[in-house]
Amino acid sequence: MVECVGWAEAAVFIYYAVDMGVTIGPNGPCPTYSPLVYHPQRRYEAWRYVSYALIHSGWVHLVNNLAVQVFFGILLEMVHRWWRVMVVYMSGVAAGALAHSIFTPTAFLAGASGGVYAVEYAHLGNLLMNWPEMEMPWLQLFVLLLLIGLDFGYAIWDTYFALEPSNTGHMAHFGGAVAGVLVGVVVLRNLQKETWERYCWWFSLVLFLLVISAGVMLNVFLPVPGFFPEDVH
Template identity: 45%
Template sequence: MEKSSPSMTGGTREAPVNISPAVAANAEGDEIEVLESTDVLAIAPEEVQWKSLFDKFDPENSGFISTERFRDLLATHGSELDPHKLEVLLALADGNSDGKICYQDFVNLMSNKRSNSFRRAILQGSRQLKGCSLRDEVGLGLSQRLVRHVAYETLPREVDRKWYFDSYTYCPPPWFILAITMAEVAVFIYYGIQLDRLVLQVSSPSFLKSPLPYHPQLRAQAWRYFSYIFMHTGIEHLSLNMAMQLLVGVPLEMVHGALRIGLVYVCGALAGSLAVSVTDMTAPVVGSSGGVYALVSAHLANVVMNWSGMKCQFKMFRMAMALVCMSVEFGRA
């Protein structure tokens, strides 16, 4: 069997045979050669709307369009796009050194997906966006101003902030931190009523008899390694943890999602109980400080590593206050 390629018959191009991977043998039949597949992958449903538009500017079906044709596409259909998304597309066209845009990068942008190669292309074109800061936007609603504030609090690059501003939809909302906080408040109120102690619950003899606090002597009860975060010694302890948890955790979850922030929080809580079980074999543990420390530490590390790019106000003062609050909480423990 000989290798074959699509041929032109009667002016009509034959459809390529979908074989992946392609395998062919030479005339003698003693060698088998694996060919690279050039088939176009099946188009996901959300990509169908962009396929016909891209094909108009790619009549050769090469999978690429030149930056000139890409600009023509934007000039024709730019009014259908969000202004910030149009700016990022223009930056991509201007910053692309190859002179062409591949189909997958085009779909990634339209579908709010970001591959590594696409992100590099965006960063190459980010110089085109420096003159139009997201801070200059006017006429924004309350929810849009909140998203913009979160973008400047957590993201170091202007192109990332614009991308986040365009893409964030509050669906899903930052439910994890809010749910954990409400659960902690509910448990505190419940035990406050049960123990008749709403201010300083730890003063009650029955406080540590609850199944929630972590006891090093009760390590076999595995749920206590995490359940201790729902108990607090008093209203001051709860208030400080709640404030830091909401002020830091909610913006981080809005940017990075509940799964990542939840993983950081849970790992911090587990690390806290494990550390106490090693360093002090007699002290019980309550409070969500372990999870809060993990969130604050992750945020401070991001600020320090991207110091010049972070545009949040009073960076040094806020870092100092966070460290003071963590030190006070650690000292109280």
């Protein structure tokens, strides 16, 4: 199913590339006029909190997201079935938009990174719940932690130390990652259930619902930005 989502993202990218009538570079432009993109002054259009994942700013943005979501998504689908992975993916998309809208409320948001990070970080939840049943779990954990460390390091450098910071929506990545771990614990298959895992399941479910509820409430009551912001992908 992640492949089908990828085809949809590619189709939308091609449509807007033709519609804008310009040459699409590695980093843009982004069709911020699209009714699909997250628009900070149109937060009442609730579909944008999900549909923004179909819009990408440049072909590098698209190709990177496609490669990561297909790789990590297929690995999960082989064991946990496609619908479980889609629940994780869509939870990450929504959580990414909520986190972005709260912490960077004046910026547009485009790209599937929230869902991509959810699928990637869901592997942590899978390891937590199925550690004894996994093949070489320590190696898998090492690879995941290495990728996470590199990504967080880049986000910190890009945000606080880069001479020319990018327009990357790091908070959307963070929101997707949190959703991936929590929803991964809840939705992915638990191959051999233990008593402590039941508590972990309930804790993850309640925490995710609380986080999402808080995000929705903050979006309802936070003031709408009063100026035209930059695009962030």
